[in-house]
Amino acid sequence: MYRYFLALRYLLARPINLLGVVGIMLGVWALIVVVSIFSGFLKEVARHLQSSTADMTAINLPEGVPFDEIRAIVEADPNVAACSPRIVWQGLVHPFGDQVGRAAPPAGMSELGAATPFVSVLGIDPDLERGVTRFRDWLDVLDDPTLRVADLDAPLAMRDGLPGLVLSRQRMAEDGVVAGDRAKLTVGRMRREGGREELDFRPLACTVAGAYETSYAGFDGMNVFVHIDTMRGFLDGDARSESANEVAIRLHDTAEAANTAARLQRALAEGVAGRGASWIRVRTWAEANAGRIGNVEHQRSLMKLVLFVIMVVAAFLMYATLSMMVTEKTHDIGILTAMGASPRGVMAVFTGCGVAIAVVGAGLGVAFGCLSSIYLDSLNKFLTANFGIDLFPVRIYHLRHVPYDLDPVWISQVAGSALVVGALVAAIPAWRAARYDPLDSLRNE
Amino acid sequence: MTRAILEASAVTKSYAIGSRSIPVLRGVDLSIGEGEVVALLGASGAGKSTLLHVLGLLDPPSSGRVLFEGRPVHDLPIRERASLRHRQIGFVFQFYHLIPELNALENVKLGTMMDRGLLSWMKDRRELDERARDLLRTVGLTERHTHRPSELSGGERQRVAIARALIARPKVILADEPTGNLDSETAAGVLDLLFRINREEGVAFLMVTHDERLAERCDRLIRMKDGVVVS
Ligand SMILES: Nc1ncnc2c1ncn2[C@@H]1O[C@H](COP(=O)(O)OP(=O)(O)OP(=O)(O)O)[C@@H](O)[C@H]1O
Numbered sequence: 199m200y201r202y203f204l205a206l207r208y209l210l211a212r213p214i215n216l217l218g219v220v221g222i223m224l225g226v227w228a229l230i231v232v233v234s235i236f237s238g239f240l241k242e243v244a245r246h247l248q249s250s251t252a253d254m255t256a257i258n259l260p261e262g263v264p265f266d267e268i269r270a271i272v273e274a275d276p277n278v279a280a281c282s283p284r285i286v287w288q289g290l291v292h293p294f295g296d297q298v299g300r301a302a303p304p305a306g307m308s309e310l311g312a313a314t315p316f317v318s319v320l321g322i323d324p325d326l327e328r329g330v331t332r333f334r335d336w337l338d339v340l341d342d343p344t345l346r347v348a349d350l351d352a353p354l355a356m357r358d359g360l361p362g363l364v365l366s367r368q369r370m371a372e373d374g375v376v377a378g379d380r381a382k383l384t385v386g387r388m389r390r391e392g393g394r395e396e397l398d399f400r401p402l403a404c405t406v407a408g409a410y411e412t413s414y415a416g417f418d419g420m421n422v423f424v425h426i427d428t429m430r431g432f433l434d435g436d437a438r439s440e441s442a443n444e445v446a447i448r449l450h451d452t453a454e455a456a457n458t459a460a461r462l463q464r465a466l467a468e469g470v471a472g473r474g475a476s477w478i479r480v481r482t483w484a485e486a487n488a489g490r491i492g493n494v495e496h497q498r499s500l501m502k503l504v505l506f507v508i509m510v511v512a513a514f515l516m517y518a519t520l521s522m523m524v525t526e527k528t529h530d531i532g533i534l535t536a537m538g539a540s541p542r543g544v545m546a547v548f549t550g551c552g553v554a555i556a557v558v559g560a561g562l563g564v565a566f567g568c569l570s571s572i573y574l575d576s577l578n579k580f581l582t583a584n585f586g587i588d589l590f591p592v593r594i595y596h597l598r599h600v601p602y603d604l605d606p607v608w609i610s611q612v613a614g615s616a617l618v619v620g621a622l623v624a625a626i627p628a629w630r631a632a633r634y635d636p637l638d639s640l641r642n643e
Numbered sequence: 644m645t646r647a648i649l650e651a652s653a654v655t656k657s658y659a660i661g662s663r664s665i666p667v668l669r670g671v672d673l674s675i676g677e678g679e680v681v682a683l684l685g686a687s688g689a690g691k692s693t694l695l696h697v698l699g700l701l702d703p704p705s706s707g708r709v710l711f712e713g714r715p716v717h718d719l720p721i722r723e724r725a726s727l728r729h730r731q732i733g734f735v736f737q738f739y740h741l742i743p744e745l746n747a748l749e750n751v752k753l754g755t756m757m758d759r760g761l762l763s764w765m766k767d768r769r770e771l772d773e774r775a776r777d778l779l780r781t782v783g784l785t786e787r788h789t790h791r792p793s794e795l796s797g798g799e800r801q802r803v804a805i806a807r808a809l810i811a812r813p814k815v816i817l818a819d820e821p822t823g824n825l826d827s828e829t830a831a832g833v834l835d836l837l838f839r840i841n842r843e844e845g846v847a848f849l850m851v852t853h854d855e856r857l858a859e860r861c862d863r864l865i866r867m868k869d870g871v872v873v874s
């Protein structure tokens with residue numbers, strides 16, 4: 199009992215110990231707030247990525263294998279709900295009459311946005327695509343008649359004798375394009391002629407049918423849609439060729455995505471064996487976006503490492519104050535021993551001081567960390583409204599609120615490591631106290 | 644003589660200074676009976692404090708045996724020695740050695756916390772608090788219970804230290820010049836207190852002192868010279 203009592207009284211008698219408490223608190227606070235914002239951001243990005251991506255895609259489907267064959271293989275899998283063919287090609291989009299397009303993106307524009315004329319051209323079948331992604335919803339978000347696609351059921355139909363082209367809202371706005379304008383799409387393809395391979399660019403005139411918008415600006419900046427038959431006609435010279443180089447898949451259970459991907463990979467390899475099967479890659483939406491998610495995850499890990507330094511500094515503070523205290527208290531150690539304390543008991547008194555500092559610091563840090571994560575958005579709105587300071591600009595993060603995700607596992611890890619660090623750091627001076635010869639202080643001063 | 648509670652037989656103690664071994668106790672035999680007040684006299688450096696530390700299980704002897712109620716004690720495990728120190732032996736020092744952060748009452752109560760767990764102490768805390776206050780009254784400190792040691796006079800501090808030594812109801816109190824730091828009037832008061840406690844509670848005292856007149860009042864007198872008992 200004297201262990202707790204003395205630890206407490208020793209601590210309370212020395213306000214300098216607040217340094218350790220504040221240090222630990224700051225460390226825990228920062229680790230919780232920053233990581234929770236990163237996790238929240240990660241979750242939002244993942245959500246937006248997922249909503250702009252099919253659950254799964256199989257890419258690099260070999261030429262000359264009709265889509266119906268692929269479809270039969272894919273749909274035989276019990277976890278596949280629907281699938282849709284795509285021809286995905288690289289291209290250059292530019293307003294009609296401008297033969298070469300812009301040479302370089304104008305300065306100051308986001309590289310995620312409409313700054314570059316280089317795009318992925320997604321040739322899709324709108325009817326089948328609807329069963330796989332939220333393509334129809336992406337078209338249905340705009341009210342502006344100059345941007346809106348007139349017929350949501352046939353967005354990519356021929357118009358004025360030219361194939362329909364759907365651009366992102368941002369691209370249309372920045373290029374000043376409205377629905378009904380003409381635009382040119384330039385795509386290249388490899389052609390084999392007499393054993394020689396040649397890159398052959400071909401322009402394709404289109405009518406802009408309207409705009410789409412997903413919740414992930416990074417997707418919008420890079421993708422335009424045309425009808426898959428347009429691409430078939432363009433690349434194969436036959437709009438009814440049934441070819442596809444990609445298949446987008448919707449799953450019943452996305453949690454099973456990894457297993458399903460492995461299964462489909464095998465099934466496709468068998469199904470089209472000998473016809474270029476080895477190029478086929480089946481990827482879940484998470485794999486397809488691994489780069490973007492991994493980037494944020496990497497930053498989060500770096501932040502953890504950097505912020506842990508605060509903990510180390512706090513530990514040093516604690517060590518210094520406790521060490522001072524033990525030196526000051528060598529006088530008491532003799533009398534405590536005479537009164538019946540064992541060396542282990544003496545050690546417990548001083549370790550107890552450190553643990554108490556760590557417990558209070560970690561407790562306050564967790565409390566403040568959680569509260570600040572929750573109220574940071576309100577604080578940011580207040581700062582923006584009153585002082586024009588925006589801690590989390592929409593322009594950069596594409597999010598309208600400050601996200602957070604308080605992970606109980608992470609919080610317990612942070613609090614737990616604060617306690618362990620506190621106990622370890624206190625144990626060093628405490629051990630010195632326990633080894634101190636009680637007779638030194640009992641012999642006359 | 645009554646039954647012996649604390650005995651030393653052929654106790655030696657030497658300290659190593661560098662490679663030299665300095666003998667401080669060179670074969671001490673003595674015995675303290677139950678309820679006895681024994682004065683320990685001797686010139687400075689004779690080894691009185693060292694003997695007290697050995698008898699109080701704070702320092703192991705180099706050879707020889709210390710018996711508590713007939714039982715050799717220095718071979719006991721460290722925890723049992725600590726617990727024996729706590730329950731059976733009280734210490735009073737020349738420089739009081741109170742804990743500066745605790746007030747008078749808390750310093751005394753600390754003596755009740757040494758071998759109790761948190762729960763058992765909380766359960767009995769009223770009773771223990773009452774006992775500590777009683778003891779402070781017994782030693783003549785009727786007020787100033789909430790004063791820190793730094794706010795008390797030397798005599799008052801020594802009274803608090805005596806109350807603290809008594810609270811675990813020890814059988815023997817080892818006092819190392821308990822009045823060495825006090826003026827003669829205060830010293831007389833503290834001594835009267837010790838004798839009264841001896842009469843009322845039956846606690847044995849082994850008291851180191853330089854004061855011959857004081858020693859006369861004790862039941863028995865032991866003189867030391869150069870690490871041996873001479874009479
Ligand atoms: N830790 C130690 N190391 C070396 N020598 C020591 C140690 N402790 C005590 N001594 C020596 O032992 C001798 C006896 O010391 P002790 O304190 O027992 O004497 P004392 O009789 O209590 O003297 P005083 O009346 O001055 O208090 C002294 O010469 C002292 O120098």
Ligand SMILES: [Mg+2]
Pocket residue numbers: 691692693819
């Ligand atoms: Mg001495």
